[in-house]
Amino acid sequence: MPHATGPEPQPPRPEDRAPEDRPPEGMATQAPAPGDLAPETLLPDELLATFRERAAGYDRQNRFFDEDFADLVRIGYPLMLVPRDRGGLGFTLQQAVAAQRRLAAAAPATALGINMHHVLVGVAHTLRLRGDARADRIFEQAAAGEIFAFGISEAGNDSVLFDADTTAVAAEDGYRITGTKIFTSLSPVWTRLIVHARDDAEGRTPLVFGFLDRAAEGIEVLDDWDTLGMRASQSRTTVLRSVPMPADQVLTRTPVGPNPDPVVWGVFGCFELLLAAVYTGIADRAVELAVEIAGTRRARGGGAPRAEHPDVRWQIAEAALLRDGVELQLLRLTADVDALGTAGAPDHGPRWFLLFSGVKHRATEAAREVVDLALRTAGGAQYSRGRELERLYRDVLAGIYHPSDSESVHAAVAKALLGPIGG
Structure with missing residues (x-):
């Protein structure tokens, strides 16, 4: 690239x-x-x-x-x-x-x-x-x-929000931030970048979260986005070299590891729920396309449309059932977040993080299966470049790389249910 x-x-x-x-x-x-x-x-x-x-x-x-x-x-x-x-x-x-x-x-x-x-x-x-x-x-x-753009992901940092390889050095009015952030969507147009960085000075709470100004010195955006799917997002790599973070742009400081800090909680929850929405939208369109194509596609020589074939009907129904299940989860969990601060707000406690990551995991996995089912019912023409289902098939694969990935979701749930390994 x-x-x-x-x-x-x-x-x-x-x-x-x-x-x-x-x-x-x-x-x-x-x-x-x-x-x-x-x-x-x-x-x-x-x-x-x-x-x-x-x-x-x-x-x-x-x-x-x-x-x-x-x-x-x-x-x-x-x-x-x-x-x-x-x-x-x-x-x-x-x-x-x-x-x-x-x-x-x-x-x-x-x-x-x-x-x-x-x-x-x-x-x-x-x-x-x-x-x-x-x-x-x-x-x-x-x-x-x-x-705003999201400068949290770092190559090899599986802790994502809960630790950082990027460094924060205290300066006269805030910090100087140095590191490399990957998957920075909106790279051509963002003007404010939220980042987290680690300040290892003795006696300080290690992680600093705050905003960087696009006009600040030391920011380099690489032209390195040439991917299988989600190409228009232009989620390029952002290199930070002693970039100033003014004190008034610092949002919070937190310990390393999962914690209930309201900023971290908000980033985690909104990231997972809004991601789930995007991939559920892909599933919506895949079901719609499968129905359209099945209704017009016929075998050579005429005959009944594919929509009357039992296997096609089962596959499209299965795709819709998968999509509908995620829809209900999104409705419930977003309503729970919107109820914060009210008498009826649910108290999920430490389960909030599991619920957020779980709905993102189910949405992205369900969307992948929905698009696969749609392709199976639509015929070989959709395998050609430029067809919408072909593009959706490539776009939906990006969901497996967004945090929380499948491995971390299962590890977190297993820990909650079974305790830590060796504990």
Whole structure:
């Protein structure tokens, strides 16, 4: 894969964007009516058809979804989880998940890319529900047009959120961050990057979480995204060389290992639930395509459509059953998160992390099986490059690499049920 020889050209700052690319004006003073909060209203069928048509070209050319991104900004999509009184659309997490599922059914890589922005605004959503003032700074930046990206993954770091190879060195006003982050979605357009890094100075709590400004010195984005699927997400490698993290952009410090810190909890939960939404959206589209193709495909010489063949009917029904099971889990768990801070909030305790990782695992595995079943019913024509099911088959495979992966999910559940090995 080619690497850039220097820093990539910087994306425009929010105030420098063309008027048509800025968040819609007046959102802070003119909140949408309750009926306008439906994902179907925000993402009408006509717009999704345009996204679906573009998706094949983005995939073929291995380029970022620039036009989709401009359209999403135009409709205020990055502001879904920002409260209406703070300039946003005031979605609940459950509504945001429904919208992401709808977007993913049209353009999976577009949904996966913008997902990472929603994860960070989702953290603010959960902080606000807890009455935590740290939500305010995230909402303020999002409403000003900042685009957040996710700089947590590191090559070989199986602990993901709970430890870091990237280092944080205390500076006069905050920290200097050095390390390499992989799978940084939205690489061409992000303006704020959340990272975690390890500060091993004696007497300090080791892990630092906070935001970096895209315009800061020491950031290099490599042009190294040339993958099997999810190509338009452009989730490139980001190299950090003593990048300043101002003190006012530090969100939290935590010990190494799983812990209930509200920021870490929010990142973990929103990441897993929004990922599950994207892959469930892929499953939605695969079932839809399987039904369409079965209804029109006939054996040579005529005869009944494939939709009347018993094996085809069983396979499509099985695909729908798998998809429906994940849908119900997503509805329940997002409702539980949205209930934080209320008298009816569930107390899952340490099981929260198992529930979050479990629904992501089931969603990605179910989506893979659904797409496989759809391909089996659709015939060999869908094996050709450029067919939508062929692209969905490649896109859905990315789900096995997102944390929490299958191995870590099973290890965590086994530990909860059986205790630690050797314990």
